[in-house]
Amino acid sequence: MTSHFRSIAEAGTERVRRLLDLTDHMAAVGRRPNPKVPALRGKTVCNLFFEDSTRTRMSFDLAAKRLSADTMTLAVSSSSVNKGESLRDTIETLDAMGVDAFVVRHRTSGVPWQVANWSPAAVVNAGDGWHAHPTQALLDAYTIRQRRGLTNDFTGLKIAIVGDIRHSRVARSTTEILLMLGAEVIHVAPRTLLPPTSHVPTTADLDEVIDEVDVLYMLRMQRERMGAGIVPDGGEYSRRFALDERRASALRGDALLMHPGPINRGVEMMVDPTELSQSTILDQVTNGIAARMAVLFDLLGSGEIEE
Amino acid sequence: MTQRKQVLGPDDVRRAVTRMAHEIIERNRGVDNVVVLGMQRGGVWLAQALGAEIARIASPVPIGTIDVSLHRDDVGLRPVTPGTSSDVPTDIQHSIVVLVDDVLFTGRTVRAALDAISDFGRPNAIQLAVLIDRGHRELPIRPDFIGKNLPTSSEEEVEVTAEGVTIIEEGVD
Structure with a gap:
């Protein structure tokens, strides 16, 4: 049976932990003088991007x-x-050319499951609608693990995710993996940007939590949602939910500042995060490669024969 | 019934390691340029032990580890397990790498290790040290330093620790 990587929940705790360990291995490979290994010679990976993406596709x-x-x-x-x-x-058509894995990004939720019905290849979800972005979740969890020197147990960590939770597949998948690893997650957003039902605590007051969190995870605020009636106008949103200088100085020194990118400067980010020692934004980009190597190797490098 | 037969005891292992350390020093006319790399996982303790002996007899050498899980020729045939990492503590360009493993069997892991090492640089030479050579080679690979030649059948397993070497035979009742 072909296996896939389409959501954190589908992968389950055991596989997620194994993938985090594999990510650590791949990150070490990435630091070598020659970061390329022959593991998947002869395999073909097809990236299908039906929605704009730069960093995930690359x-x-x-x-x-x-x-x-x-x-x-x-x-x-x-x-x-x-x-x-x-x-x-x-x-x-692409399957007939001989594809071992499809990496799928689509604006509609559920497309990776459909693709798996039409092809025997492994399917990796690179983001489907508002639903899931599991490799982002994996790289986020790995970045926290790496920066905090943890293993796969996040018990005691408090993580605030800030922004458009309702329409964010990143928020959904990253929340899922963090809860799975034992962290405490709080969603910070205006009521209109929270899902109708939530299984984590929520607040509309960022200042209430900012000085006590271990991780501040800022989401990208999509400009097209502003002025559509669901969000206060840009200035009002930024005043209440953006990271400005005052909030940046309230952040604990050992806290982490995360963002999935691309950053909307002047909307959710009023400071230059590269100047904050807490920022993990570039680590997230680097670790994204290792996390995706782990997922691809786990799917295509695996077999049934025990040693 | 599983039969276990100990073929080397702790003292035998210690003497073999000491002799191999002497041979490594002698072959390379000192250890100025030598780097000892233990193969994950079974070769790691032996690389530490050899390194300690070399340091006692001559002078300390860099000791590291090499992981071959992404260079194997049977990727896709076996379950993926999270690997151990390579840790090469020094620039191996122009060095003499002594690659260390506990047991030499088919030679396929060594083949993978040669590829993995070349990702870190181009040593002047790579030499192979194994505690046990049990035969059954499937590739043209031979060790430079051997603790003990141990004829085995390919069904038997060889268990190696610092405490000794044991042949394990899974018998039928």
Whole structure:
């Protein structure tokens, strides 16, 4: 049976822990003079991006290359999808070329599950609608583990996720993995940007929690949501939820400042995070490659024969 | 019934390590350029032990580890387990790497290790030290330093620790 990596919940605790350990291994490979290994020679990874993405697409592409897999990348603007080819036809056509793994990004939730019905290849979810972004969750958890010198037990860590929780697949997947590892998560957002039901504590007052959190996780605020009636206008949102100088100085010295990127400077980020020692933003980018290597190696480098 | 037969005791292992340390020093006319790398996982303790003996007899040498899980020729055939990392503590360019493992069997792990080492640089030479050479090679690889030649059948397992070497045979009742 082919296995996939489509959501944190589907992967389960045991696999998530194994993937974090594998990520640590891959991160060590990335620090070597020659960071490329022959592990997935002869395997083909197809990146299917039906939605704009720079860092996730490049990160998956580089991760596959570091493992010596061949990569193909289909960005929607250059594909036959624009000629009206259905998603199913696209998958079946590419599958006929011989693909071992599809990495799928799509604006509609659930597409990675559909793709798995049409192809025997392994499917990795690179973000589907508002639903899930599990490799982001993996790299976030690994970054916390690395910076705090932890193993896979986050008990006692308090993490605030700030921003548009409701429409964010990053918030959903990252919350899932953090709870799985034992952390305490609080969602900070205006009521209109919280999901209708929540299984973690919520607040609309960032200042109430900022000086006590171990991790401040800022989400990207999508400009198109502003002025659509669900968010106060830009200035009002920033005043209440952005990281400005006053809030940055309230952050504990040993806290971590995380952001999935790309940053909306002047919206959720009024300071230059590269000047804050707490920032892990570039670590997250670097660790993203290792996390995706771990996922691809786990799916394509695995077999049934015991030693 | 599982049969266990101890073929080397702790003293035998210690003497073998001492002799191999002498041989390494002699072959390389000192250890100025020598780096000792233990293969994950079984070679790590032996690399430490050899390094300690070399330091006692001559002078200390850098000791590290090498992980081969991403260089194996059977990737995709076995379950993935989170690997151990390579830790190469020094620049190995132009050095003499003594690669250390507890047991030499098919030679496939050593083949993978040669690839893994070359990712860190181009040593002047790589030499192979093993505590047990049990035969059954599947590749043209031979050790430079051997603790003990131990003829085995390929069904037997060889267990090696600092406390001794044991042949384990899974028998039928």
